Amino acid sequence: MIEVEHLTKFYGPVPAIADLSFRIDQGEIVGFLGPNGAGKTTTMKVLTGFLPPTSGSARVDGLDISQNALQVKERIGYLPENNPLYTEMTVEAFLSFAARAKGLAKGAAAAAVFATVADCGLEAVRGRIIGHLSKGFRQRVGLAQALLNNPPVLILDEPTIGLDPAQVVEIRQLIQSLGRERTILLSSHILPEVSQVCQKVIILNQGRIVATDTVAGLTAQLQNSRKVRLTVRGPREEILRALAAQAGVIRVEAGGAEEEYRVELEKDREVRADLSRTIVRQGWDLLELVSQELSLEEIFVQLVTEENPAAEAELKEAVDDL
Amino acid sequence: MRGFLAVFKRELYAFFVSPVFYVVGTIFLAIAGYFFYTGVAYFSLISFQAAQNPFMGAQVNLNDMVIKPLFDDISIILLLMVPLLTMRLLAEEKKTGTLELLLTYPLRDLAVLLGKFLATLLVLLILLSATLVYLLILSGFGEFEWGVVLSGYGGLILLCAAFVALGLFVSSLTQNQIIAAVLGFGALMMFWVVGWAGSLSGPAVGQVVKYLSIMEHLDSFTKGVLDTRDIAYYLTFCAFFIFATLRYLDSQKIRG
Secondary structure (H helix, E strand, O other), X not given: OEEXXXXXXXXXXXXXXXXXXXXXXXXXXXXXXXXXXXOHHHHHHHHOOOOOOOEEXXXXXXXXXXXXXXXXXXXXXXXXXXXXXXXXXXXXXXXXXXXXXXXXXXXXXXXXXXXHHHHOOOHHHOOOEHHHOOXXXXXXXXXXXXXXOOOOEEEEEOOOOOOXXXXXXXXXXXXXXXXXXXXXXXXXXXXXXXXXHOOEEEEEEOOEEEEEEEHHHHHXXXXXXXXXXXXXXXXXXXXXXXXXXXXXXXXXXXOOOOOEEEEEEEOOOOOHHHHHHHHHHOOOEEEEEEEOHHHHHHHHHHHHHOOOXXXXXXXXXXXXXX | XXXXXXXXXXXXXXHHHOHHHHHHHHXXXXXXXXXXXXXXXXXXXXXXXXXHOHHHHOOXXXXXXXXXXXXXXXXXXXXHHHHHHHOHHHHHHHHHOHHHHHHHOOOOHHHHHHHXXXXXXXXXXXXXXXXXXXXXXXXXXXXXXHHHHHHHXXXXXXXXXXXXXXXXXXXXXXXXXXXXXXXXXXXXXXXXXXXXXHHOXXXXXXXXXXXXXXXXXXXXXXXXXXXXXXXXXXXXXXXXXXXXXXXXHHHHHHHO
16 A cells, blocks of 8 residues: 655755565554654655655555645555644544645545544534644644545554543544554554554664564564674575574565565574684675664663653563464 | 635634724724824814805815725724734644644635635625715715715735735734734835835836835725736735735644
């Protein structure tokens, strides 16, 4: 549903995201995880057509975001960062405006507003001025405007930020119920949130993808293995085979660039020395051996420490269970 | 132009729930009413003197002595007031982040800008139409040419359109409404007083400078002359600033 290829966005000389590639299939709920400034918001702004990419491309529902901007925008419901709303309008007036702006005809717009108000639990406040609503209701209004034209893709930027714990739970449930028939990309800097709502996680740090995995896979990876990136000059197939045969290696895959390999190692064994010895003995050139586990762990720590104490206890429990 | 109507209506909604419109409207009508009153009072004074002097009586008429000065005065009030109405158009949306919402809806940027532009123009038309009451009152006491009045209003509407287009542009430059208003004042003032330099420079340059002046072109309308040069000036002015706004928004997206 969403395909991103080598997406790069520079703010002046600074790359906010660099060479991002990932894909999200139809019906998946995917979490964008990363510390503040990792490039989550920028990626979302590019996908929704608010910012043009510096280079690279992205397709939504097979349509290129630059060439078919309007059609792509029709297919995306977007909740921007900080949930901007026209606070001087009433809920109903605002939603009617949004429905009409999204190109629904008058009758269809009225029906869509009626249905969405019910879906998002806004019946009680439909005539109230948005500026007077509590943060939880505002968040619902933000979700409602994203849902109006029933788009197949939802992009939600930090949908639960700044809410109290009860509201967070409500919004998470709402998102999960929406995800049954839609593709959802949501961002968060809170790991437990993503692990509850999402099937797949993309971890970003400093504009690059650090890991893409299912929630279960990711947790296992953090607990039991370490990742190493190798750059080796030599015959690709043979290298892959030799690396996989090495004791202590869990998984080997060819990396994005040529001569690059990603190797997953058992955590409690020092396999790196064996790996380099094997490669050199075979007469291949070992150009680089980079441990990736540290950065992932660092991010993990950052993500966990930013959650509230209750969630932290929850996480500890989860870790203990493993 | 899809979605234009939605933006247009929302913008009107925003005007009518905002106190700014009511304050600006009240002050505008109070000042315009004062100018109208002094104009009529002065006219009645002159009329008494003219009654003793038949030669002077031939010169005295409402169109030249009340209505044309009134239109000129209104144009000055507008120059001061319109930036206050246009300052929030884009600056506020940039500040609150709703511009992101608007620009990620399946709308063309031009539809957004035209919706805002025409909604503001309609608000000004409503204010201007309130001044029609003065002329209805006047028509009960004396005779004047309605044709000239109509062309005068036509000129004022074009003038308003030009003010709004410039206001929209400066509002796109900043997140701060005060800055947008001050830039609007400054730019409109410059476009007004640039005409004064016309008499100082040489004949060729003087013509050009005079042509640039935004108030100069109103003159023919208030005299009852419809000159295509003046109409073209105002329309070009509007098109230029709406286009500039469009380009500026684009350039901002690229820089991020």
